[in-house]
Amino acid sequence: METTLAYQLASNTTSTREPPIGQALSWARRYVPSPNRPLLDISQGVPGTPPPPALRDALSAAASAPGVFSYGPDEGEYDLRKAVAEEMRWVYGGGDKASMQVDVKPEDISITSGCNLAFVAVAMCLAQQGDEFILPVPWYFNNQMTLNLLGIKTVVLQTYPEDHFQPDPERCAKLITPRTRAIVLVTPNNPTGATYSPALISSFAALVRSHNIALIVDETYRDFIATGPPHYLFHSSSSTEVTSNQPPSWSWRPSIISLYSFSKSYCIPGHRLGMITASPDLLPSLTRIFDCIQICAPRGGQRAFLTKPADDPTASSLLPSLRTFIAANRAALAARHELFRSHLPSRWKIASHGAYYAFVRHPFKGKDAKEVCQRLAEEIGVICLPVAFFLDRESAEVREEDRYVRFSVANVDDKRITTVCERLKEAEEVFGWELDG
Template sequence: MAGGLSFKLSRAVLSTIKPPIPHAYKWSTRYTPSVSRPLLDMSQGVPGTPPPKVLLDALALSASNPKTTGYCPALGEPALRSAIAEEMRQVYSSGRTMCAKGTDVDADITSEDVAITAGCNLAFVASVLCLADAGDEVILPVPWYFNHHMSLNLLGIKTVPLHTRSDEGFSPSPERCESLITPKTKAIALVTPNNPTGAIYPPSLIAAFAALANKHKIALILDETYRDFVDSSQGPPHTLFSPDSSQTAPMWSWRNTLVHLFSFSKSYRIPGQRLGLIAASPTLLQHITTTLDCLQICAPRPAQLALATPGLLPALRRESIAENAAALRARHTLFRGALPEGWVVGSQGGYFAFVRHPFGGVSAMEVCQRLAEEMGVVVLPVQFFCEDGAWDNGQGEMGRWVRFSVANVDDEKVLRVCERLRECGEKFGWACDEA
């Protein structure tokens, strides 16, 4: 087949990195699996189990209804927007947070604040299209979620890296962030629990970033795709949706600053259904309607109507989501305890653990390639989560960090992966150190 083109491709697409996960899977094709040593994949943040039967039944019923085959409103099915607004009020009011006046408050979220999108990546792109022009800037903590950086690059928007440190648990610094803000800065984008590091940002840190964005009159994009996989007994993920949040700013109104993103893929285990959401000011959502109409028209309708089945979301939250979250937390504990000596967890949470390998002078890129090709273990190096494949946060760690996903494996596979990590140093001829 001829591979030449008679036309030129855009500079933006040519300068954007290729999706990293297929790159890692290409390494794994060089491994020959066997019954006793199968390929073990801890690279991708995908659910490892199917959704519960009650949701599968709702999806089947909705998909077979001819009334669901037409377009729906650009911002989503009204019934699902109402149901998810109610769910968000429960999530962000859990434990009843105390406002400045010492009274109990509920999260202030209505259906008019919610838009349903065809996945969370589209939610990010649609939001950024409304916030920034080509040549403007968006601040991302490094290591970053590669799809956010790729999207900005394709749009001609400059990614400004906010470097994080392992000795700070890979949490971004509001003070260092403020030094990066310029007249071209349009937004700060955070992911918590983080992808790739798994770092869970505490409410006080999220509030500090909200106050910073509010002070400089820029947007705070807060991607909470992995929100449901942390311990909710400690209270809500943050208090930004409270009408009186003294930690954030005087006379705080979240709609002036916050653009919240969420994915149904992880919590509800339906990545193929492509559903995400934006919670933001209705004023911003009016403009997001324009971007969504040009990108996707509307999110898939059958899945929206299935999730809007009366009582389904609360039932899934009480049972399926809570059970899955507990299993993931237990697997994080198992993984940390089973890692061989020298492999150090820098942070973990949500779907991911960020681990420093023990081989001095060897980049994570080389370690991950050889793990896939020779040991049958597929994981991702830090170089996939930073610009130009080079990362140095000033701590002399030489880009030795590796992302492991604990979501798409069971406990037995976690133990097998750790056993192969124990074998790899001797097999590769690399000495361990304690740097």
């Protein structure tokens, strides 16, 4: 690409793909909407509802509270770290059932300016240029983009539709080399929606422990799991939930790094709050990075969560009072997944789904999902993302795994879900392509 710049750009930046969402939106700009046929954006993982009134009021008050205009601690407000640790004991303890078995302390928590920054900081702590991270593919594209920007090699752990896109720890073990620094899991997964069981996550924990590398678990969507705690890694060695593939002296701190985002659970992506749960021994390295790229996470958002609920002035934070909001959102998302499944045209096949996403095989024979998604946006007015955005492969040959499309059911209402399905059926009729039987 020609440039008018007199200076040279770093090759790591020019070789990193452009943000895929922008490409999908560029297709949509060619669609001409009308009052009867609006553009339907089912592409991005954005909350479709605002935060609850109590949190909105807290954010408003905290934005102008004394003290929020100055710098805060690099690792986040201590009181929020304490409140988050308490909430994690509730989440990973299955409510109050086993909260005392969960071994998480405020010193294990760092607050960041969003979960993407959390991943950047962790990657910078663990690896140098030429080192390797193993990522299941399809992957969350920002993770791979980050590694490319840092000069860290992404090693592909292929997952398959017939396995519902679950990663295989035995296959992963064969990819580990002396340059491997971490394995990265995103669960519930973006883009596939697949949720990894506690037993599967435990198997990966045993794998990294045996090779003295890190397991990074991105749990942005953890609060949308309805079947129980996301995993039992944070349980103490005396817990009955620690599985048999962990040693009797099990401690998560030597090898586990968990990432989390407040954006999805609390519907505040614009406030950029995330966190890292890791051994305090990692904190000195993290704070060096924080001090260079964020100084501190936004203080207004942090203070908002420390607001005491109006009906419980003895509470230490707003977090416990927001559990009912999260539960209602979780139930609404599950219902929307069912609505999408029940209205999806029969030739479109859901391979996996969960949290915000459904990963669907389109019915057009021999057509790459990227071509399908472009026509859906330009001609039908439906924006969705092809699997090609979650891979790093260019090929003239269209394989079966190139036929998958990610739909986000979170940022549209029920009416739009059914309308999307109607338009997918319409696409079968107007595109003029051969269909599966």
